[in-house]
Structures are given as structure tokens and as C-alpha cells.
Amino acid sequence: MEKITKNILTQVIRQRPADSFKGTYGKIVLIGGSQNFGGAIIMASLAAVYSGAGLVTTFTDPTNQASLHDWLPEAMFVDYNQFDDSADIVKNADVIVIGPGLGTDDTAMTLLTKTFEIAHTGQTLIIDGSALTLLAHNNLQLPSESLNVLTPHQMEWQRVSGIKIADQTPTANQAAVEKLDAIVVVKSHRTEVYENGKVFQNTGGTPAQATGGMGDTLAGLIGGFTAQFADKPAAVLAAVYTHSAIADKLAEKQYVVLPHQISEALPKFMFKHQSKD
Ligand SMILES: NC(=O)C1=CN([C@@H]2O[C@H](COP(=O)(O)OP(=O)(O)OC[C@H]3O[C@@H](n4cnc5c(N)ncnc54)[C@H](O)[C@@H]3O)[C@@H](O)[C@H]2O)[C@@H](O)CC1
Numbered sequence: 001m002e003k004i005t006k007n008i009l010t011q012v013i014r015q016r017p018a019d020s021f022k023g024t025y026g027k028i029v030l031i032g033g034s035q036n037f038g039g040a041i042i043m044a045s046l047a048a049v050y051s052g053a054g055l056v057t058t059f060t061d062p063t064n065q066a067s068l069h070d071w072l073p074e075a076m077f078v079d080y081n082q083f084d085d086s087a088d089i090v091k092n093a094d095v096i097v098i099g100p101g102l103g104t105d106d107t108a109m110t111l112l113t114k115t116f117e118i119a120h121t122g123q124t125l126i127i128d129g130s131a132l133t134l135l136a137h138n139n140l141q142l143p144s145e146s147l148n149v150l151t152p153h154q155m156e157w158q159r160v161s162g163i164k165i166a167d168q169t170p171t172a173n174q175a176a177v178e179k180l181d182a183i184v185v186v187k188s189h190r191t192e193v194y195e196n197g198k199v200f201q202n203t204g205g206t207p208a209q210a211t212g213g214m215g216d217t218l219a220g221l222i223g224g225f226t227a228q229f230a231d232k233p234a235a236v237l238a239a240v241y242t243h244s245a246i247a248d249k250l251a252e253k254q255y256v257v258l259p260h261q262i263s264e265a266l267p268k269f270m271f272k273h274q275s276k277d
């Protein structure tokens, strides 16, 4: 098992070329946030914008629109009940993040199946939170052409893989990942990333991170990194490392680290750790 260390940062985070514009840094669509879980998709959207994604569109329940724009005027809003009218935005995205706060009702299921139908070659599809629960409970097939990234915590991974938390060893996880054709980020206090026959273990992270919304933030951050950086598997590793490294730094002086504080720290962290060659 390889370790994910600081080296991944300069390998992935590049100095921005002068001759660039918002389109250079990727279009992301985030889908989630039912009436009760609006905060989840707002936190994911915050991480996407603060990690540098060029254009971010949030598909969510309309009750979340004002809060979304209060937190994040940079994001565009689409009422996810009108998904069909805006399907082209999803088709034209570089990255789709689905699941934070999506819930598991019929609306959520419809949004997930429609998104799976649209996902195509060249897109990165990040499947998190409720979307993983729906995937597992309905035995859905992952889209075959997109690059799929699953971000389950241990219970979600148990639902998707059938492996009980106590039995989630690298060998058992590896066998389940092979059947999925996806990059899988199994989140815990020492998160593991399964990619193309390899296993990587994160070296950072703190119990100060154990706050609802921390995983929603990671999903948006993986979205932001995969939207901008060419090597997608490396971008996933760098996002996982960045998320915990920021938390570790804040936890030197804070008892608890809030998810939105990770996002707010991203621009300075990425500035410090960009490669300049
Ligand atoms: N402010 C918000 O709107 C929030 C919305 N959330 C959304 O709520 C939905 C349900 O997600 P939840 O994860 O809360 O609920 P789940 O029911 O999917 O998972 C939580 C269950 O898993 C167990 N578990 C075992 N190992 C775990 C581990 N390593 N990490 C986390 N849980 C573990 C917990 O004890 C608990 O019983 C998702 O769509 C999520 O995005 C949550 O992110 C919390 C914050």
C-alpha cells in the first residue's frame, strides 16, 4: 500500500498559465440538496468554487437557492425539479458531482438515473452520499463511459460492496473495486483510495474533522481538482490529501474544524503548494 504524502501536491497543483480563462478550469455541475439537506450541496459547491473550478452550477431544491447565493454568489443555480430543461448543462459539464444531501426519495432516484444516462466519455462523475445509498439499494449499473469516482464512508461502502465494516481490508476492498470499474475513496480516519489495482492510504486527518458536511466538502474538492488538473487519478489523491492537510493545520489551534473552513482555506493552501515549473 502506497502512502499519499505532500509530494502529490506539487505534482498536481500547477501554476496557472497567463493565457487562460474560466473555461480553462472546467465546468462543474453539482446535484443534490433536498429540502432538509440543502447545506450538503452548498458545502460541496463551496469546495468546488474555492478549489478553483472555472464555472459551477448547482442543481438543487429551490428552497436552497437564497442560501446558496448567500454563501456563494459565484455558483449558478438550477431547480433540480426542472432537470430536463437544463440537461444540456449536465451534458456539457467536465465534472458532475451527485449525491451530497440528495436524499433517497423518488425525486432523488430520478435525478440519479437521468444523470447516469447522460454521463459520457471525457466526463468525471463523482458519486457521493445519498447517491451511493441509492446505487446500492437499487443495484444500479455505473455509467460505462465516464470516469467514475465513488466517495463512500465505511457504511456507504458496506452498502455498495456488501463488505461489513470490520471486514473492509485492502484485499477485500480491492476485489470489490475491480468489479466496479471506478476509483473508490473509502473514507475513514485514515482514508484509502483504490485506483487501477493500486491502494493508497492518506497520511493526514484529525478527529476535529468529524462534523457533518466534511465528506460533502471532499466531494466538491475532488470535483474542483478533477475539473482543472489533467491527471485525474492524481487529482483525486491530491484532493484527499489537501482536505486533511488543511484540517490538520487548523486543528493545531482549533478543537473542531468546520467543513466550510476547509473550503475557505483552499485558495491560500493551493497558492503555497503550486508547482512553478
Ligand atoms: N448539512 C447537511 O445538509 C448534511 C447532509 N448530509 C447528507 O445526509 C445524507 C446521509 O448521509 P449520512 O452519512 O449522514 O448518513 P448514512 O445513513 O448514509 O450514514 C451514516 C451511518 O453510517 C455509520 N457509519 C459507520 N462508519 C462510518 C464512517 N466512517 N463515517 C460515517 N458514518 C459511518 C454511522 O454510524 C451512521 O449510522 C447524505 O446525502 C449526506 O450528504 C450529511 O453530510 C450531514 C450534513
Ligand SMILES: Nc1ncnc2c1ncn2[C@@H]1O[C@H](COP(=O)(O)OP(=O)(O)O)[C@@H](O)[C@H]1O
Pocket: 129, 152, 153, 187, 188, 189, 190, 191, 204, 205, 206, 207, 208, 209, 210, 211, 212, 213, 214, 215, 216, 217, 218
Ligand atoms: N476521526 C477522523 N480522522 C480523520 N478524518 C476524519 C475523521 N472523522 C471524519 N473524517 C473525515 O471526514 C469526512 C467525513 O465524510 P462523510 O461521513 O461522508 O461526511 P458528511 O456526509 O457528513 O459530509 C471524510 O473525509 C473522513 O475521512
Ligand SMILES: [Mg+2]
Pocket: 128, 129, 153, 215, 216
Ligand atoms: Mg457523506
